Amino acid sequence: MQIYLPIAELSLDVFLLLGLGAVIGFLSGLFGVGGGFLMTPLLIFIGVPPPVAVATQANNVVASSISGVLAHLRRGNVDIKMGVVLLVGGLIGSTAGVSLFKLLRDIGQINLVINLSYVLLLGSLGLLMTWEGGKALVYRRRQRGRAKLHRHTWLHGLPLKMRFRRSRLYISVFLPLGIGAGIGVLSAIMGVGGGFVLVPAMIYILGMPTSVVIGTSLFQIIFVAANVTFLQAVQNQTVDIVLALLLLLGGVVGAQYGSRTATHLPGDALRILLGVLVLLTGGRLLYDLVSVPADLYVLGPTP
Amino acid sequence: MTRLLRTVLPGLLALLLVVLPVRSTQPNEPLVADLSEHLVAITMGFAGSEVLLFGAVDMPGDVVVVVQGPKREVRMHRKSRVLGIWMNTASMTFAAVPSYYAVNASGPLDQIALPQVRARQQMGLEHLELPLPRAKASPNVAEAWRDALIRAKAREGHYHAEVGKVRFLGQRLFRADIRFPANVPTGSYTVETYYLRDGRVVGAQTTPLMVGKVGVEAEIHDFAYNRASLYGLVAITIALVAGWAAHSVFRKT
Numbered sequence: 221m222q223i224y225l226p227i228a229e230l231s232l233d234v235f236l237l238l239g240l241g242a243v244i245g246f247l248s249g250l251f252g253v254g255g256g257f258l259m260t261p262l263l264i265f266i267g268v269p270p271p272v273a274v275a276t277q278a279n280n281v282v283a284s285s286i287s288g289v290l291a292h293l294r295r296g297n298v299d300i301k302m303g304v305v306l307l308v309g310g311l312i313g314s315t316a317g318v319s320l321f322k323l324l325r326d327i328g329q330i331n332l333v334i335n336l337s338y339v340l341l342l343g344s345l346g347l348l349m350t351w352e353g354g355k356a357l358v359y360r361r362r363q364r365g366r367a368k369l370h371r372h373t374w375l376h377g378l379p380l381k382m383r384f385r386r387s388r389l390y391i392s393v394f395l396p397l398g399i400g401a402g403i404g405v406l407s408a409i410m411g412v413g414g415g416f417v418l419v420p421a422m423i424y425i426l427g428m429p430t431s432v433v434i435g436t437s438l439f440q441i442i443f444v445a446a447n448v449t450f451l452q453a454v455q456n457q458t459v460d461i462v463l464a465l466l467l468l469l470g471g472v473v474g475a476q477y478g479s480r481t482a483t484h485l486p487g488d489a490l491r492i493l494l495g496v497l498v499l500l501t502g503g504r505l506l507y508d509l510v511s512v513p514a515d516l517y518v519l520g521p522t523p
Numbered sequence: 524m525t526r527l528l529r530t531v532l533p534g535l536l537a538l539l540l541v542v543l544p545v546r547s548t549q550p551n552e553p554l555v556a557d558l559s560e561h562l563v564a565i566t567m568g569f570a571g572s573e574v575l576l577f578g579a580v581d582m583p584g585d586v587v588v589v590v591q592g593p594k595r596e597v598r599m600h601r602k603s604r605v606l607g608i609w610m611n612t613a614s615m616t617f618a619a620v621p622s623y624y625a626v627n628a629s630g631p632l633d634q635i636a637l638p639q640v641r642a643r644q645q646m647g648l649e650h651l652e653l654p655l656p657r658a659k660a661s662p663n664v665a666e667a668w669r670d671a672l673i674r675a676k677a678r679e680g681h682y683h684a685e686v687g688k689v690r691f692l693g694q695r696l697f698r699a700d701i702r703f704p705a706n707v708p709t710g711s712y713t714v715e716t717y718y719l720r721d722g723r724v725v726g727a728q729t730t731p732l733m734v735g736k737v738g739v740e741a742e743i744h745d746f747a748y749n750r751a752s753l754y755g756l757v758a759i760t761i762a763l764v765a766g767w768a769a770h771s772v773f774r775k776t
Binding site: 290 | 568570676
């Protein structure tokens, strides 16, 4: 059954979109990832214009993060103060990012930048996942040594220090602000929540305790993704509500089964599988960038 | 809708036959033509559409139908390899490009229409007027951009590279199917019907055709463009409610 998407201006199969939402939802439930980094390239593969794919996916990130953050808030695993500082950075970054998006679109380079960002991101992410999964599979029984809470680098010498009680940190406010801004730009250009970059950054750069990292990152992702959705809708008119709704419906159901299945399956092997999937997606995008195009001339976006 | 008209069509044509003898006594009306519908409505389940053009001529001859979509500004990019990656390195803006173009004819164009007629009435893609900023490019470069634009529009399904059929039922009644793809550009179209004898135009008629989103599709599109901030907020609210609902359902099960 075909459905016409009013903003993307093409018609796609309803069940394909529901299925896509369900599969990505399942994976995100299974691995505890947002899934945006897979959904956006897949939408582009099935013909959705990249700007519409990115903006619509940002809206879906809001939905997939809210349920996670509610659970973490109940358990008190959110450092609100840190979240707000990250968020201020995130709002600045995403606002700048959406303007950058518009600029790139006007000069005809947006598709290249989206694709290139995805190749870099999926490539490194896929390698990391496969590597980590492989390592865990091999050394499953070996106990992990306690890592140092955090190392002191020049980053910790920055001025304007602030105390974050929940995270037991006393660091310069510029650190979370900068990280938040960086993720904000990423979120605007790629339509991802950015949790997979934010979480390691919070652990390794800020030195936050792992217990509050996920909740806090989800907390700020909601607001940044909402900001991206709003600005994309206002500046670029690229949020397709019908597409978002179909993906959401599938995603909601898929995510439930995903997180239920997660407890019964060998996580490490699946992590390798996801890593390979991510690598394949990135590889396909890279191939499109380096192979000789069928026609050197392409239509630009309609002004 | 189209199927319904298809069943009604024989009746319509019969009606034309009855009307025709009266019409043909008037020498200034050698051609009558009309469309099965004057609006291509893009609805929720829209997956392309077909419009039927039917009509009659007063004497045996040939018929050419040229369909053009609303003119738009179009930008083209040319890719070249930079550090191993193909990126857009040059661009060209065409001021007024028909967003849709299709030709139907009762025979091969070069046999039924004189070259000057084809050029003047823009019959066939090679005669399509695509004005380029003249100062910008030398003639052969301009030609390359022009050809590229036609190729790109054909890939999108907006330009029909092949000439469609005009079928004669008997010697005076004719019909042509005009096919629109799912991604058809919206706006007001013109359907030009030319009646030719000995390669010359002896009758012509222009029929307007609207292609537009209707119902929910139109409302969502207008909402997104005219009240963008509210649209953004609604999108976010839907996402929040969906996420929250998923969370509460998940807790119970």
